[in-house]
Amino acid sequence: MSSLQDVAKSVGVSVATVSRALNDKPGVSDVTRQRVLEAARALRYWPNSTARSLTTSRTRTVLFVTHRHKFPPSKDPFYAQIIRGLEETLALESYNLMLVTLTDEQLAAGPESLPMLQDRRADGLVLAGPDIPPSFVLGVAASDLSVMLVDNALRDTQIPAVLADNEGGCRAATCHLIESHGHRVVGLLRGAEGWATSEERASGYCTAVDAAGLTPRVISVSETTIDSGFEAANQALDAYPEMSAMVTVNDAMAIGAMRAAAARGRRVPADLAVVGFDNISWAKFAEPPLTTVNVPTVEMGRLAARLIVDRFEGVLTVASRTVLAGDLVIRASCGCDKAAETPD
Amino acid sequence: MSSLQDVAKSVGVSVATVSRALNDKPGVSDVTRQRVLEAARALRYWPNSTARSLTTSRTRTVLFVTHRHKFPPSKDPFYAQIIRGLEETLALESYNLMLVTLTDEQLAAGPESLPMLQDRRADGLVLAGPDIPPSFVLGVAASDLSVMLVDNALRDTQIPAVLADNEGGCRAATCHLIESHGHRVVGLLRGAEGWATSEERASGYCTAVDAAGLTPRVISVSETTIDSGFEAANQALDAYPEMSAMVTVNDAMAIGAMRAAAARGRRVPADLAVVGFDNISWAKFAEPPLTTVNVPTVEMGRLAARLIVDRFEGVLTVASRTVLAGDLVIRASCGCDKAAETPD
DNA sequence: AATTTCGCCGTAAGCGGTTACGAAGATATT
DNA sequence: AATATCTTCGTAACCGCTTACGGCGAAATT
Numbered sequence: 001m002s003s004l005q006d007v008a009k010s011v012g013v014s015v016a017t018v019s020r021a022l023n024d025k026p027g028v029s030d031v032t033r034q035r036v037l038e039a040a041r042a043l044r045y046w047p048n049s050t051a052r053s054l055t056t057s058r059t060r061t062v063l064f065v066t067h068r069h070k071f072p073p074s075k076d077p078f079y080a081q082i083i084r085g086l087e088e089t090l091a092l093e094s095y096n097l098m099l100v101t102l103t104d105e106q107l108a109a110g111p112e113s114l115p116m117l118q119d120r121r122a123d124g125l126v127l128a129g130p131d132i133p134p135s136f137v138l139g140v141a142a143s144d145l146s147v148m149l150v151d152n153a154l155r156d157t158q159i160p161a162v163l164a165d166n167e168g169g170c171r172a173a174t175c176h177l178i179e180s181h182g183h184r185v186v187g188l189l190r191g192a193e194g195w196a197t198s199e200e201r202a203s204g205y206c207t208a209v210d211a212a213g214l215t216p217r218v219i220s221v222s223e224t225t226i227d228s229g230f231e232a233a234n235q236a237l238d239a240y241p242e243m244s245a246m247v248t249v250n251d252a253m254a255i256g257a258m259r260a261a262a263a264r265g266r267r268v269p270a271d272l273a274v275v276g277f278d279n280i281s282w283a284k285f286a287e288p289p290l291t292t293v294n295v296p297t298v299e300m301g302r303l304a305a306r307l308i309v310d311r312f313e314g315v316l317t318v319a320s321r322t323v324l325a326g327d328l329v330i331r332a333s334c335g336c337d338k339a340a341e342t343p344d
Numbered sequence: 345m346s347s348l349q350d351v352a353k354s355v356g357v358s359v360a361t362v363s364r365a366l367n368d369k370p371g372v373s374d375v376t377r378q379r380v381l382e383a384a385r386a387l388r389y390w391p392n393s394t395a396r397s398l399t400t401s402r403t404r405t406v407l408f409v410t411h412r413h414k415f416p417p418s419k420d421p422f423y424a425q426i427i428r429g430l431e432e433t434l435a436l437e438s439y440n441l442m443l444v445t446l447t448d449e450q451l452a453a454g455p456e457s458l459p460m461l462q463d464r465r466a467d468g469l470v471l472a473g474p475d476i477p478p479s480f481v482l483g484v485a486a487s488d489l490s491v492m493l494v495d496n497a498l499r500d501t502q503i504p505a506v507l508a509d510n511e512g513g514c515r516a517a518t519c520h521l522i523e524s525h526g527h528r529v530v531g532l533l534r535g536a537e538g539w540a541t542s543e544e545r546a547s548g549y550c551t552a553v554d555a556a557g558l559t560p561r562v563i564s565v566s567e568t569t570i571d572s573g574f575e576a577a578n579q580a581l582d583a584y585p586e587m588s589a590m591v592t593v594n595d596a597m598a599i600g601a602m603r604a605a606a607a608r609g610r611r612v613p614a615d616l617a618v619v620g621f622d623n624i625s626w627a628k629f630a631e632p633p634l635t636t637v638n639v640p641t642v643e644m645g646r647l648a649a650r651l652i653v654d655r656f657e658g659v660l661t662v663a664s665r666t667v668l669a670g671d672l673v674i675r676a677s678c679g680c681d682k683a684a685e686t687p688d
Numbered sequence: 689a690a691t692t693t694c695g696c697c698g699t700a701a702g703c704g705g706t707t708a709c710g711a712a713g714a715t716a717t718t
Numbered sequence: 719a720a721t722a723t724c725t726t727c728g729t730a731a732c733c734g735c736t737t738a739c740g741g742c743g744a745a746a747t748t
Contacts (some may be wrong), residue, residue, distance in 0.1 A: 003460075003704060014728050019706060029726060047464040050403065051704035060636050061442070071428055080424040084415055089444055096460065097443045098405070118345075118390040154661065225739050226629055232460055255629070282626050286597065324425045347734060358698050363736060395734035400702050473704060 002043040010039045022047070046173060061096035062086075062308055063122040067131035068101035078278070078297055079128055082150060085301020086126065093309045098122060107132060111139040111193065118143075126150050130196050148308045150300060151198075152162050153321065160311075160319040161305050166197055166277075169202030169293035169326040173275045174247050176291075176328055178212045181273060181335050183245035187217040188258060189232040190249045191224040197223070201249050217243060224249055229256025230263075237264060237272075244272060245334075251276035251283045251292055261303065269335035279329050289331035296324050345389040354383045366391070405440035406430075406652055407466040411447035411475035422622070422641055423472055426494060429645020437653045442466060451476060455483040462487075468652050469492055474540050492652045494644060495541075497665065504655075504663040506648045510621075511542055513637035513670040514548030517619045518591050520635075520672055522556045525617060527589035527677050531561040533576040533601060534593045535568040540566070545593050545621060560583065563588060567594055573600025574607075581608060581616075588616060589678075595620035595627045595636055602630065602677065612678035623673050635678035637670045642667055 013032060021028045021036035022045075028036075039045075053059045064086060086099045087097045091160045096324045100116055113118045117125070117140060120171055124146030127137055134154055141147050141159050149161035173335055177183045187203045191198035202218065209216045221228040229252060236243060237260070248254040254276030261272045268274055275285060276292035283290040303322060310316035352359045365372045365380035372380075372510075380450050383389075384565060397403045408430060410423055431441045442542040444460055453623060455461045461484060468490030471481055476496055493505035499635050521527045532549045535542035546562065553560045556615070563580045565572040573596060581604070583664045600621030611619055612632055620627060620636035627634040647666060654660035674680045 005704080015705075016707075016729080020727090023706085025707090027726060032726080044456075046459065048398075049459075049463040049465050050394055050397045050401075051733090052706080054398050054704080054735090056708045058731075059394065066442075068432070071424075071431075077421040077424055080415075080421050082708055083443065083444070087415075087443055090411070091445070094459065096465065099408075099427065099431055099441045099443055101428070101435075112388075115390065115393075115438065119393040121393050121440065156654075160383075242723055287631065348733075359735075360699080360737075361697060364697090367736085369737095371696060395703090396736080398734080399736045401703075549730055582714085602700090 003048070004045070006043055006047050007039050008070060009121050010043060011035050055339070057120065058108070058312070059096075059121060059123055060094065061098050061122045062090060062305070063098045063100055063116065063125035064128065064322050065102060065125050066128040067107065068103050070129050070131050071101045075280075078151075078295075082128060082301035082304070085298035085303075086300075086305045087313075088298075089305040090309065093305075095305075095309060100234060102132075107136050110136055111143065117145070117305045120244070123312055124148065126304050126308060127152060144241035145312050146308055148304050150304050151197075160307060160317045160321065162300050162307065162322045162324065163301065163324045164295045165325045166200035167204040167207070168289075169295070169328070170247060170249075172204075172328050173211045173277065173291075173293050174205045174208035174210075176330075177245040177247065177273055177275060177334060178208065178214070181245070181248050183273060185217065185240060185243045186214070186245040186247060187219065187236045187240060187243045188247045189219050189221070189229060189236065189253050191220070192222045192252075193220065198249050205247050217230075224253050226252045226256040229253030230260045231256070233257035233260035234264075237261075237266070244270065245252055248272050248274065250327075251278045251280045251286075251290060254290055254292065254333070255282075255286050258288075258290075267269065273335045274333045275328075276333075283329075284331060286333070288333050289333035291331045291336065293326045294329045295326045300324055305339045306317040346389050346391070347392070350387055351383050351389050354387060355379050361598075377473045383468060401464065402656070403465060404438065405442050405466045406434060406649070407442045407444055407460065407469035408472065409446060409461075409469050409476070410472040411451065413446050414473050414475050415445045421625075422495075422639075425641035426472060426645035426648070429642035429647075430649045431499075432642075432646075433649040434653065437649075439649075439653060439656075451480050453649070454480055455487065461489070462467055465591075467656055468492065470648050470652060471496060477612050490652055490655050492648050494648050497540075502663045504651060504665065506644050506651070506666045506668065508639045508644065509667045509669045510544035511548040511551070512667075513621060513639070514545040514591065514593075514615050515552045515670070516548075516672050517621065517637050518549045518552035519556075520674075521589045521591065521617055521619060521678060522552065525589070527617060528558060529561065529584060529587045530558070530589040530591060530617075531563065531580045531584060531587045532593070533563050533565070533573060533580065533597050534583065534592045535564070536566045537564065549591050568597050570596050570600040570603070573597030574604045575600070577601035577604035578608075581605075581610075582651045590616065590618050590622050592618065595622045595624045595630075598634055598636065598677070599626075599630050602634075604634075613677050617676045617679045619672075620677075623670075627673075628675060630677070633675035635675045635680065636673055638673045639670045640668050 004015045004018050008018045010146050018036050021033040033066050071079055079269050090097050099162045126148040128150040130152050132152055147159055153161045153163055177186050190202045206216050217240050219232045221232045246257055248257055257274050259266050279292045279294035283292045348359045348362050352362045362380050365377040417425055434441050469490040472494040474496050478498055497505045497507055521530050534546045550560050561584050563576045567574045590601055592601055596620050601618050602612050605612050609618045620634050623636045623638035626634045
């Protein structure tokens with residue numbers, strides 16, 4: 001409402017003094033500092049963030065950038081959870097979160113053509129999701145903005161990233177089926193080749209299967225939906241009738257697989273154990289409740305915020321790639337009796 | 345990268361001329377305008393939005409404010425969808441979207457204590473969700489920021505709002521059960537008293553039941569989750585064994601109700617028809633697929649953006665309250681054979 | 689030909705802060 | 719007592735852009 005000028009006039013000092021007093025900078029006596037603080041409060045003074053940004057050339061805002069058609073979590077609110085974590089810890093440091101979703105055309109055109117990335121509206125940005133093409137990432141990295149990748153990584157670069165441990169999670173899930181339940185023929189329902197997430201999870205599965213001396217049985221489908229899970233499970237059971245357990249690359253496929261099993265008269269988990277990945281909110285309400293790998297999405301957001309803010313503040317200078325481990329959430333679908341419950 | 349100064353120097357004119365040329369303002373000859381545009385492109389000039397905001401005192405950003413613990417769509421991404429619609433149309437008008445989630449304490453303390461609402465960071469804000477207390481809404485409305493309510497309304501005020509037609513949706517769902525399927529004893533599973541959404545939907549149910557000359561059978565529970573739906577359905581079936589159809593106040597409760605029916609050996613929809621509300625993404629994958637009222641969340645976001653931007657631009661001067669109709673999505677759980685499918 | 693009109697452009701003042709620099713007065717040093 | 723040092727504060731420049739105002743030459747008017 002009121003400006004620095006107003007406060008200065010009210011107290012009878014210069015704006016410089018007021019600025020120093022309010023920003024806890026040296027060069028102000030305690031008495032005047034107090035008087036300034038009182039006047040500021042009395043006049044309901046709020047620093048104009050725009051003006052401040054103009055001189056400091058820091059906006060205290062970070063951009064969250066993601067693919068437009070990925071954002072609306074038609075499926076599970078994966079990115080919404082990340083945003084939740086981001087916003088939460090950014091707020092702690094009094095940073096702002098700005099949201100930008102980009103179309104395919106914009107992502108292909110590169111950051112040079114996007115005002116929101118060029119006009120110093122933000123100090124840095126987090127690029128989320130594998131849909132952000134490498135060329136785009138490199139483009140923004142070439143600018144002087146701080147970049148942070150989430151659920152996306154570029155090999156052989158120094159761009160910091162926070163990721164879920166897809167490989168380890170799927171390995172753990174597979175190991176659980178093999179070691180705790182003694183399955184000898186466990187299949188994998190996976191998504192399209194080239195999709196990094198699917199690749200990594202598949203890799204974890206293979207590692208576990210190899211380590212146990214078993215042979216991998218993999219069905220790839222182009223999508224990772226309930227319907228494609230249904231279809232893939234049918235393919236798998238046709239091809240490998242002796243299969244007693246299935247690892248799936250995400251929860252939607254797992255649910256589809258359980259439907260397929262039910263349709264064939266195979267009970268889950270008695271006749272076929274199923275584990276998913278992601279721990280979407282509906283996993284615990286599936287029939288039977290789905291054993292799955294929990295992805296710490298909110299924590300990923302929190303960590304990304306922490307890391308980028310620390311970079312702004314100069315606390316952190318080196319780039320890092322952080323892989324967050326997920327934990328296996330045991331429910332009924334894998335054959336465990338006592339389904340341990342976890343909080344949301 | 346480069347400033348107006350740079351462009352001016354390069355062309356050999358004053359910054360004022362460059363500004364006029366780039367902003368399509370009169371007072372510049374065509375030739376110089378062309379030369380300026382070329383130079384600006386050659387020098388990769390981008391107007392510094394901070395500086396521009398400082399002079400125009402418009403930031404071209406709108407704040408999306410919601411309750412912190414409501415945002416992370418643990419349930420269905422209701423607000424995420426709204427954000428999707430908001431961001432989409434704001435981007436069309438080259439506005440930005442900033443995200444703020446507030447804790448209970450902050451909401452109770454009121455807008456006076458929140459920097460992001462006081463320091464002119466945004467031109468206006470949309471307050472989403474019934475968790476924003478009236479005092480808070482009135483507080484920001486008293487400031488000179490443009491306010492827009494979404495999924496929240498204040499009676500007897502001039503504050504613009506966009507809402508879902510909860511009353512009409514639930515009435516339509518109830519009518520469908522009564523008229524198309526001939527149910528005579530249809531119950532309602534609803535949430536706590538005082539929660540506006542629940543009240544409105546309940547009111548729609550009552551209207552339909554009254555109009556048909558039937559007697560309402562209502563079960564209230566404090567939460568609206570799958571578990572509480574399960575419990576409420578059991579209560580309902582205990583109290584009214586002859587009940588042949590249930591309207592529920594949201595999809596989660598509907599799914600719980602279907603589970604309860606299954607547990608009691610009553611088949612859905614043959615022995616008990618169930619309809620939900622919200623059309624969450626999992627509704628179509630329920631067993632059986634759930635008939636429910638679709639809430640046009642993305643459109644609500646789009647409309648809110650449109651309305652607030654129009655207000656900024658001076659196109660729109662009067663406040664309005666817009667109620668968006670939802671449509672009944674017919675699936676199997678209500679007893680209809682041919683389940684009409686709708687796109688996501 | 690003198691005057692008015694008009695289009696084009698530069699000058700300069702601001703928007704609301706931050707900060708380098710220098711001028712005092714108060715205090716410490718010798 | 720004279721000098722040096724420190725603290726406190728004001729002056730002014732600056733961040734990059736917008737815009738009111740005025741000047742000036744060319745075209746239009748008489």
